[in-house]
Structure formats: C-alpha cells, structure tokens
Amino acid sequence: MNVKLCKNSTDLRLYKALRWYNAVKFMKVSNDRYILDARGYACPYPQVFTLKVIKELKENSIIEVLVDNPASCDNVPAAVRKLGHEVLEVNQEGNYWRIVVRKR
C-alpha cells in the first residue's frame, strides 16, 4: 500500500481503514489535507474508500478524491453530501476528476 504514514493515531486509523486495498494510494499532503487516488477502481470502490477514510478524519479536514470513471464523479459527491459533508469542488483534469470534500 502506498501510504504516507505519520506518527499520529489518525493516520494509523486511516491506514487500517484502507488495508484491504493494496493498490490504493492515500497521502497526507499537509496538515488536515489528504489525497485519495481511487483511479482505476470500478464502482463501488471509489465511494467505499472515500466514506471509509472520511469517517476517520478530523472535522474540517479536506480530502481530495481522484476518480477516473464518470459514474464515480457523480456517486462520490452524492454519497458524501448525503452524509452531511461539504463538496467544495469537482474538477475534470484531463482524463480524471478531482473531488474536493470538507469533512463536517
């Protein structure tokens, strides 16, 4: 698993949350900002990864989710909104989308 682990319990919980998925890339890019690269995964995994990780984040943390199938581009924002989180941006960048979410 390509995970940048930090020495705090939040990141260890995140690592544990994604341990099933050996190839998924999850990185902490700065304080309270994370990138989850779910490109290459079919439904329902981008949604599952996102919701698994977001559950472990602190309130107001930002997670950028990268997806490369159009269905996830709709499903992921809909699922996080349904759970009360805030979708800040959905941007297409070449052949993938970047969905930026703030945990509420």
Next chain:
Amino acid sequence: MKLLILITGSTLDRLLTLGTITLGAVSMGHEVAIYATQSASFVFLKDYADKIGNYAGNSSLGMLINGVINGYNNAVINGKFFKWHEMIRQAREIGNVKVYVCTQPFELAGIKVNLGGFLDIVDELVMIGKYIELLEWCDKSVSL
C-alpha cells in the same frame, strides 16, 4: 435504513450485484441482512465460493459479457476489484452485515451441512422462519 437482500441465484452477475449493493449500502451507514436460498445457498460453501465464473445473459450479448468477465478477472488479479465474497467480507468490516444461508436446498439434496463447511462470512444456517423474521426487521427488501 435496514436492507434485506434475498438472493436465489448462483451466477456471477448476481453475486457481484450482491457484493456491490452490500458494500454501497454499509458505506452509507445502512444495515444489511442477506438471505441466501436455492442455488445461492451453495455458493457460500467454502469449496465452491471461488469456482463461480458463469455470468448469466442472453447469448447475443456474448462478446459484451465476455468483456465483463475478462475485465473482472484482470481487475481481481491486479487488486483493482475483489471477489464477490471478499466484497461481503469488506462490507462486514465497515458496518453491520449478517449473512443467513437457507438449508432447504441441502435437505432436498440429502446433504448434511454445518456452519464449518461455509465461508466465515456466514452467520447462521437457517430456514424460512428467519426470512419472515428479517422481513419484519427490514425497512426495504430487494431480491436478486
């Protein structure tokens, strides 16, 4: 929401749908109960769970269906997708998922079974009374 999924078939298309709905539902915080009966009871046997490769569909769709099967097999090999029973195992890790396997098909076939012969994702071997109980428990029910 409490979701009851009744599955009666044993083809890969149904099992992938089962895994997908279950994972999707628990990731959203819903509870899921799976009731497997008829040939679906057999797919939860340890010796058969990995042997399911038949994807049902009209023969005129053969090329498209083969594309799905090949894509699925490659994705599983590359760790980008997971076998149907692994999807249910993942869902159990995320949330509340119970799996009930109906023993009627085994009784009709004259086969003695016990829980040890099944995948460890199976919670109980049951009969129709459990299904009725689950119907009373659930908010929504779907059948595959």
